[in-house]
Each structure stands twice: as structure tokens, then as C-alpha cells.
Amino acid sequence: MERKLYPLKFEPILKQRLWGGTKLNTVLHKSIGEATDVGESWELSGVPGDVSVVSNGFLKGNSLSELLEIYMSELVGDKVFEKYGAEFPLLIKFIDANDVLSIQVHPDDKLARSRHNSFGKTEMWYVMQADQGASLISGFKKDTGKDEYLKALEEKKLDDLLASHEVAPGDVFFIPAGRVHAIGKGILLAEIQQTSDVTYRIYDFDRRDAEGNARELHTAQALDAIDFSGGGEYKTRYEATENEVTQVVESPYFVTSLIDLNGHELKKDIFGLDSFVILMCMEGSADIFYNDGQKESVTMGETILIPADLKEFSIKAADKCKLLEVHMPDVESEAKK
Template sequence: MNKLYPLKFKTIFKDKIWGGSKIKTVLGKDFSPLSNCGETWEISGVKSDVSIVENGPLAGNSLSALLEEKKAALVGRSVYERFGNEFPLLVKFIDANDDLSIQVHPNDELARKRHNSFGKTEMWYVIQADEGASLISGFNQPVNEEIYVQKFNEGKLNDILNKEAVTADDVFFLPAGRVHTIGKGLLIAEIQQTSDITYRIYDFDRVDDKGNKRELHVQEALAAIDYNYYDNYKTQYVAADNKVVELVDCPYFTTNVLAYNKNVVRDYSNLDSFVIHVCLEGSYVLQFDDQVLAVAKGDCILIPASTQIVELKTNAAFKILESYIH
């Protein structure tokens, strides 16, 4: 198999009952085969939807095959020791043309016990928000399981959920166990653990084109929910041009936002990890060794651990999310 280099993968498009058109109109993925695409999976090791390399000599290889072959050269020694042949992150874009279901994800312990899977801690970066858009993250008051069940049974769950007004560039960190939903009118970049386990609590009684309601997991969710109340659910950060600004640092991933209007060299030699770039705005050329890769809004690039220094060159400006594992 050929030498590793920064990899771009074929987009996996997901039809969702709440999906819209922003994947095409805002992110420029006009090759979507779906009229109401709710999600794209850009870098995925989930067994049902493994990403396929699109660029360079390794084109056509799956992410899972590369990981089995290249091991630490792809993901880093410590990451490989921890996760083996399971790629640990899933990168998505989400277009909510309607509210998503109210839901929760299990933590590692519960997911392992019930599903032999990782849990699902995630973060959202809001790329675009319609006027008046909102989302739900956590509770707006102290609750316990008894209070939660009472409100649910009374049809008053919204009374205890924390609703947040949202604008572009807002960031939310959602550890496993936090009740949440993405609201109508939001286009979001999501970094998460590799897991597709979702417990739907309420889906607004929607039906699909066959008249069927989606499955709910009301009882399963009870043991997964973090019932604690927190003072603040939105990630506070100060945006800055031509600087690296940390957004999230947790055991599962670290994510920074980089907004540059000039060339920048990123030296990853002190990291023992792969790095993922998610281009949120603008475009740049990624230079590595003696090669280049053009990157535009909506592109997601996996930089292998063996590629330690890259330069991002631009004639204008760009903004990216940069994620890796400590």
C-alpha cells in the first residue's frame, strides 16, 4: 500500500425526515443525490458507513483498511494503543430544516454494556443559523429522574429543558448523557466519538412517507441521562484572527478554531495523533512534503500522524476546525 498523505474522503449523504438543502446551497455539495439531505458523514469508521478515500494514490481504499494496514502511522501510537483498528472520531455536517428529535446518547460504560460500542460525546459548531433559530442543551433547572419522568408523562418535558437562541459561530459541547436537540434552521459541523447510538425521547409525533412514526427509546434513555443542572451550556470563547483558539479539550478529542487571512504553518510533531481539518469558510492550499491539496468550504481532511508539518496557504481568508486526540 502507498505512503500516507493528507486524505479527503467521498461524502456519505444521509436522507433524514428533517433534512433540507443547505448541504448543497451553503456547503456547495451540489452532487448530493438527496433532495432533503439531513447529514453528511465526511470521515467515518462506523462499520455500516466506512469512508472511502477520494484523492491520490490511495483512492478507493476504505478508512478501516488503511487503519488495519498503517496502524500508528495513520492515527498515532498512543491513539492506536487505545482504540486499535476502530477509528475514534466521526465528522458530520448536519442541516436541520426542522427540529431533530429530543434525544440523548449513552456514555462509554453504558454503551459498552448495552451495545458493545463507544459512547457518544460530541460538539457542535454552528456554521449558519436562520433568524430565530434555537437548540436544546441540558436542563433549565435542577431535576432528578423522578421529576423528569413526571414531566415526560404529563407532556411537559419542554418545561424543564434548556432552550438556547443560536447564531453563527456558536459552539456547544455535549458530553454523553446531555439531553439535546438541534433546532430548525441550523447548519452545524459535528465532531463526535465513533458511535451511532441515539436514544430518541420524543419526535414530535412525526411520521415518514409511509405514515410510520420513528422508534422511541424512552425507557432506555432513563439510565443514560445526566440529570445535573449546569449554569452554562454554551462554550465561551473569544474569536481571534490569525490565532489558534481552543474550543473543546476532553478525553475524546481536542478541537480548535483557526481563522487566518495569511499563510500558516502547523507543526504537529509534538502530537501523537492524526489531525482533522474541517473547512468552515473560504479556501486554502494544504502543502505537505512536496505536494499540495486544494481545500474549500465543506471539505474535511484527515492528516495522518506520519505527516508532521503542513502549511496552509491562502490568498484571502479561511476558517477551519482542527481536531485531534491527546
Template sequence: MKLYPLKFAPLFQYRIWGGEKLKTVLNKKYDEDSIGESWEISDVEGCETVVYEGVLKGTTLKDLIKEFKGSFVGQHVYENFGEDFPLLIKFIDAKMPLSIQVHPSDALAKERHNSFGKNEMWYVMQAEENAELIVGFNQKVEKDTYINHVNNATLDDILNIEKVKKGDTYYIPTGRVHAIGAGVLLAEIQQTSNVTYRIYDYERVDEKTGKQRELHTELALDAIDYNFYNNYKTEYTTKINTSEKLVYSPYFKTNILKVKGKLEKDYSSLDSFVIYICIEGNLGIEYNGVDYDIKQGETILFPASIDILNLKSDNSIVLEVFL
């Protein structure tokens, strides 16, 4: 059986802070209220996405890796991760602010949760006027000072709060305190992990449970990077029909690719799967004589065995993700 470009059926996640933009802006199909996340490609236990078209319809990522090994993910990826798919791809719609939170490192997550850590990045697809993100601290902070601010509900005094607009990009390494503010729609690329330490949640009550959500104040203390950094936002450039570096980390690499007209992409020298996340427009893709397409709010995965793609678009932007 030959591998082909794969789309997965997204999984929609209820969140206390979720809105309607996944439906109204990204054209997702669901009936529930307060859907905050669309998990596009996931190998998280209990939340595995499946292929939704073609002869591999219904197949999970783990099943694909078991069957095709390095031909699916890339030989070096298979050697490093075995049958675990290393990335989780999401769209996030924050009608209200997310909790202020932090993620543990690989070592801490392994020790405490037998999990990967959660290094991630955000690409802002839409932001309402005066929308904000919290990323890191606005000064170097001592642990005792941080604890006092937590206890006094004055965290805002030491947090770096930034106004954001469409196209803004942030890399969020483990240890960096962060939160997505109200009115932000974004694409998130992260390690396969569902470990989050909530630090502050505005004392709000989840209507589904009638309770406040659990905080992880003590667990967070040893996970936080208390340093101050001069710049948290990622600077980048774009050029038509050229893959431009966006975020390169030890955990994933992401380019931004604007396509206008026709473009051939040759991945024959890349020993990795490639994921396209369409953040604007519509992109036509031809592989092995078969036509595929993705539009804003859709993703597609190209197995490592795929070398040549022919792209065509009037004007589209995709995030190009690989290891």
C-alpha cells in the first residue's frame, strides 16, 4: 500500500473559555457550545485523530507508524520516537482569557507524568482590538517574590503582557509562564503532551461542573523559568513562493510559506513527515497525479516517503512543520 497526503478528522474540545470562531471563521462542523480547541493531528492517549479519507480512512497515527515506520514519519524520527507521534497540532479560539499557566520540561514531565514536556508555538490568525497575550515576566523574578504575587493575586504586576495582531508569532518554551487572552484565534504547534500547570484562573466556575478548575501552584514552582528576556515575539520575513524560517526548536521546525501561482516543493532530502497548516486562503496540492486541497483552518500531513508536491494558489499562506 502506498502512502498519500493524509487529512485527519479533528477532535473538538470543550473549554470554559471557548467561543464560536472555530465554526464561524474556520468553518468547523460541530454542535456543542464553548468549543475552544480543534485538535487537528493528535496522538494524545484517548484523543487520537484518525484519517478521514482514502484507503487508510479510520487509521490512527500510531497505527500508521506501526505499519509504515520510517516511511511515514522519517527514519530518524522513528528511531527517536518509536511508535509515538511527536507533535500535536491545534487551533485555539479564546472568547475569554485562558488560565495563566506553565508547562514542565521533558525531564520534569517524564519524572512526574511519564510524558513529554510541552514546548509550543503560537501563530495568531485573528485578534480583536486590544487583544493580549501573556508571555513570560516583565522583570527578573525571585521565587519568593513570585509566590507573594500568587498569594496576593497580583501576578499582573510582574507578567509581560503584549497587545497582539494577526501574524504575530511566539515560541513558548517549557518553563515560560503564559496565557492566551480574550479575542485571540491562533494555530498552535506543540509536543505531544497534555500536561499543564494552572497558576491562576480568575476564580471562575466551570458551568459544566459547578466548580472552579484545579490549580497546580506547588507543581508549577519548580517548572517556572523566572528569568526576564528582552524580546518574546518571533521576528520573521515572508517572500512569495519561498519557505521562510519562522520557529526552529529542538522539538519541531516551522516555516511560513506564501504561495501565489504555481510552486514545486521537493522534500526528497528531508527525513521527516511534513504538515501544512493553512492559515489563509486555499491551496491546491497535486501528488502522483491526484489533486488535494486545503483551505483556511485545515491541515494535511505528507508522509516522509512523499518527495515532490506541486502547489497552486491564487494567494494562500501555510505553516510548514517538520522535524
């Protein structure tokens, strides 16, 4: 009997960070042991050295890389596989900022390819929880010159140039490569990004690690990556409708929608997407029905990968549930460069 692909869960890859905390455990119920500085849970990763491993079903114990080698376009879609081959194109995370992260920027595809043989890093954030008064940085307040930027950096007055945004649950920020940004203290969020771990750290608030060492800064590298334009609308505006799918971000790298369910079953047909679908549970829980009545459940803080070959499924929530739905855009059918 042929064993078909099914909704896949993966073991979280937990990352201790200088700025990390305990919300991945206290809010999202992930097992972090005695650690008090866990900043990231990599939910779905194809990054070399940090490749996700399946935690459910008959494929349990297999890595995402192995699945791509075996199932290819059945897992990710024909056009996605043609473009990206055996490299999974997205990195999915939950981030707990118990302290402010460094002010940083990411290179675009062209710069990352030439310097690091890597994809660039465009990303988005969905705020799940925020302490009172918590804020983040995204972009410049106004168009800024390089000399003005370097002077502010030298005088440790970079905050004067950058746009700060107080946040609340449900806020969305799209961060294209080149935009200076930083997650602020007291924020728990979901992050969707290109598969890349390239970050240029601009300023780290003069922090020291446990050994008293300052983290490396990348002033010169960052200068070539930064988009110095400013004054735009940095927060993504959207109006969610209960029991429907609301698109919140559309980019060349991923499309993300919010599914807000309340005692409702939503039927999904992904045949036309030619892409895998990722579901991240932001609130509550839901059951995913597929292949004539088989079921997998997802609850707050969990992530699940729906293979492209699973053309139809439904999502049913007995009570209030919010999910982020992520898939690839209509990529051009071309060989990977």
C-alpha cells in the first residue's frame, strides 16, 4: 500500500540568545528545560547545520533535506522545486525578545549571493504577545544620508534617526532586505523569512556576553546593504474577517494570510497554488482533516507543513483560533541560478 504525504510537524530547534527569555515555554509551551535565555524556536528550517526533523507520522525522524530528496515537487510544488531544488526556501521561527535585539540589517539576494553564496533575507513579523509599552524599530523616520547615518552611529544617537513603533498582538511588519530594524524588549512574535542566516549587526547597545566580550559589529558590510529611504508606512494594515482568509503580506518570497476561525470549518483547495502551505498557530487550536477523514491537530505555538501534493484539506476550530497561512508566490518556472 502506497504511503501518501500528510501534514508534517517538526521538532523545534531551540536557540539560546543573549536577549532571550522564557516565553517560548510559558506562553507557547515549548520544553526549554532550566534555560532562561531561549530566544528562538526554529520551527521549519533547511539551514545547513540546523535542518528540521519530522516529529509525527511514518516519516518521523527524517530530515527536511531527506524529504526534499525523496519527494521533491510532491512536497514543495513543481515550480518551487524547479526554482529552488533541494533548498527549502523559507525559515519559520518564533522569537522571544526578553531584551532588545541588536539594530541590524540584512542583504538582498544579489549582495548575499556575491558575499556569502546565500539567499538574501526579506522577512515579516506577526506580534503574538507584547508587554505594556513594548516597541520595535523598523526603518528610518525620514530619508537619511550616509554621512548623517555614520555620524549618528559614531555618536551613539542612531535611535534619533530610526522609526520606533509601539506594538500590540496582531500587528504585522514586513521587513524587506535593506531595512534597518530591531525587535524590542517584551515582544513575542512569529517570523517568516527567506532561508538565510546572514545578519549585519549595526549597533548592540554596548552589551557584553557572559565572558565580557562585545558581539561583532558589521559597520562596513551593512553600509552597502542599507536602504536609507524613510518616512513610509511601516506597519502593515489589514482588516481580518472572522471565518475567512485575509491576505496580509504578498512578496516575491512568500505570501502570508491570517485565518481567523471561531467554531467554523474552512475547506481549502491548494491545487492552483503549486506550493506547499505552512500553518502557524497564533491562538487556540484546530484540527486539520485530509485524505478522507484522517486528522492532525495544531495548537498555539505549533507549526505544520502541508505538502503541495495534498491538494485538499479542511481546518476546523471548535472555538477561537488564529493561524498564519504561508505559501510561495507564483514563482517563475526557471532553473535555479
